Amino acid sequence: MFKNIKNDLPASIVVFFVALPLCLGIALASGAPLFSGLIAGIIGGIVVGRLSGSNVGVSGPAAGLAAIVLTAIGTLGGYQNFLVAVVLGGVIQILFGVLKAGIIGYYFPSSVIKGMLTGIGIIIILKQIPHFFGYDLEPEGADSFIESSGENTFSAIIHIVDNITLSSMIIGLVGLTIIVLWDKVLYKKGKIFQVIQGPLVAVVLGIIYFNVTKGFDNLSILQKHLVSVPIPEDAASFIGQFSFPNFSAITNIDVWITAFTIALVASLETLLCVEATDKLDPDKNVTPTNRELLAQGTGNIISGLIGGLPITQVIVRSSANIQSGGKTKMSAIIHGFLLLISVILIPRLLNMIPLSVLAAILLVVGFKLAKPSLFKKMYDLGWKQSIPFFVTVIGIIFTDLLTGIGLGLLVGIVVILLKSYQNSHFLHIEDKSNSTHKIKMTLAEEVTFFNKGAILKELDRLPNDTILELDVRKTRYLDNDIIEILDDFAFKAKERNIDIILISERGTVENPPSYIEFFKLRPKIEELKHKI
Structure with a gap:
């Protein structure tokens, strides 16, 4: 686990700076205590990171669950009752893992997964x-098109013009320049630039800028534009930040409904x-997806027991880890320890980090997920790949993650059905004269009821006085609907003077009296061949 520490340690620092504002922002958006987001981030890094079979995945609180958490806290009568649902949700996730439900993740088309990555990248940027620019009306970590303030994503961007904070914009631009320069130029100049990451330098400069510009009205950064980590006065107040589940609420049916909802949504987001x-x-x-469900379930049980938010594997942290060169799970584990140590030892130093610098780090992460070249690549692959991709991207931007993926998957299924409709058979004109047509129809390997319309259409289009050769030698499954x-x-066909020649592995039959009886015999023939 330590053989790639030279890669994992720098990557863990970047993931730490990405995770810190998101943990706090998601907790704020969820209506939960700020410390609960940090607990989820720490458990997601240390516990889930250790148990997971993923080398580069990083877990923590997920923005996709914020709306569920916010509603559930009110419905269940308080945060401690909600924590019972988190613990039960973790138990249900472990059950999913035992039942091998992890395979579900492999049934999503590649075009939809790429659309998910691109959509999330665009959401991060927006x-x-x-x-x-220093317009910090919304908490970090929101991922829905409609803001909790009543604005939507684009209206918030438009209103930046009237709400620019000069100091935040200056240090944000400096941080972004350093990160891009480090990534594109300095990284190749020497090992020191590979060990020390650009985002770390940008954060350090942000802290220095905050302290140097104190007292300068136009250049100083106000507290509301900085990271806001809870600061305990002593050990007792630190321990007092933890919440514990009220297990007397376990008999409440709403708690179980919430637990199942958390388990289902968290598992699906994790698998994706x-x-x-x-x-x-x-x-x-x-x-290994089933192992991942077991790891996530364990993490959610522990997080819920000590007052943390629900946990999933998160693409923003994971992609930041990959982009920063993380190689093994040590990166995720170290990032968890960094969160823990910093919250205990240096919360005041963390509260000197400008949010605009962390935004610069996330802007780079988002751009790498949604590179313009990817749009051209998907377009060039043809409509079967590009339409599900673009629908997923647009769906994620204007709704939320799961809705966008659901729309992309629905379009992908429609594309599959359409291609199945088209590929159920093909017609080939063997011989054409002035009087008689000889047409060959070869059925595909699998023909289902989805192909009924296409086959009916082609049979109806056959001209009178035709010889139809129906070749079923390659067909291994023929739905009863097609046989009928x-x-x-x-x-x-008799009325239209169409002669049918059926070509099968049993030989050639002209105008068979009953196709139903003929195909009923095929399984017995196949079984006999197998035995021979």
Whole structure:
């Protein structure tokens, strides 16, 4: 685990700076105590990071669950009652893992997964633009199109013009310049620039800028534009930040409904993130999905027991880890320890970090997820890949993560059905004369009821006085609906003077009296062949 520490340690520092504002922002957006987001980040890094089979995935509180958490806290009568649902949700996730439900993640098309990554990248960019210019009306970590303040994403960006904070914008621009310069130029100049990451330098400069400009009215950064970590006065007040579940609420049916909702949504988001991070991973590691569900379930049980928010694997942290060169799970684990140590030892120093600098780090992460070249690449792959991709991207931007993915998956299914409709058969004109057509129709390997319309259409279009050769030698599955269509057509074919020659592995049959009886015998013939 330590053999790649030279890669994992710098990456963990970047992930730490990405995770810190998101943990706080998601807690704020969820209506939960700020410290609960940090607990989830720490558990997600240390516990889930250790148990997970993913080398590059990073877990923590997820923005996609913020709306569920916010509603549930009110519905269940308080945060401590909600924590019972988090613990039960973790138990249900472990049950999912035991039942091998992790395979679900592999049933999402590649185009939808790429659309998810791109959509999240665009969301990161759009959400961080206001923070970059010092317009910090919304908490970090929001991912819905509609803001809690009543604005939407684009209206918030438009209102930046009237709400620019000069000091935040200056240090944000400096931080962004350093990160890009480090990534594109300095990184290749020497090992020192590979060990010390650009985001770390940008954060350090941000802290220095905050302290140097104190007292300068136009250049100083106000507290509301800085990170806001809870600062305990002593050990007792630190321990007092932890909340514990009220297990007397376990008999409440709403608690169980919330627990199942958390387990389902958190598991789905995790599996989608696993699929996405495996695609981003330059080493092409494959994450065992059932083990991931077990790890996430364990993390949620522990997080819920000590007052933390629900945990999922998160694509923003994971992609930041990959982009920063993380190689093993040590990066995720170290980032968890960094969160823990910094919250205990240096909360006042953390509260000197300008939000605009952290926004600059996230802007770079978002851009790398949503590179313009990817749009052209997906377009060039053709409409079967590009339409689900673009629908997923647009859906995520204007709704939320799961809705966008659901829309992309729905379009992907429609594309599959359409191609199945088109590929159920093909027609080939063998011989054409003035009087008689000889047409060959070869059925595909699998023909289902989805293909009924296409086959009916082609049979109806056959001209009178035609010889139809129906080749089923390659067909391994023929739906009963299709057999009935052929049986019905045989009756009409006599009236239209169409002769049917059926070509099968049993030989050639001209105008079989019953297709239903003929295909009933096929399984027995296949079984006999197998035995021979």
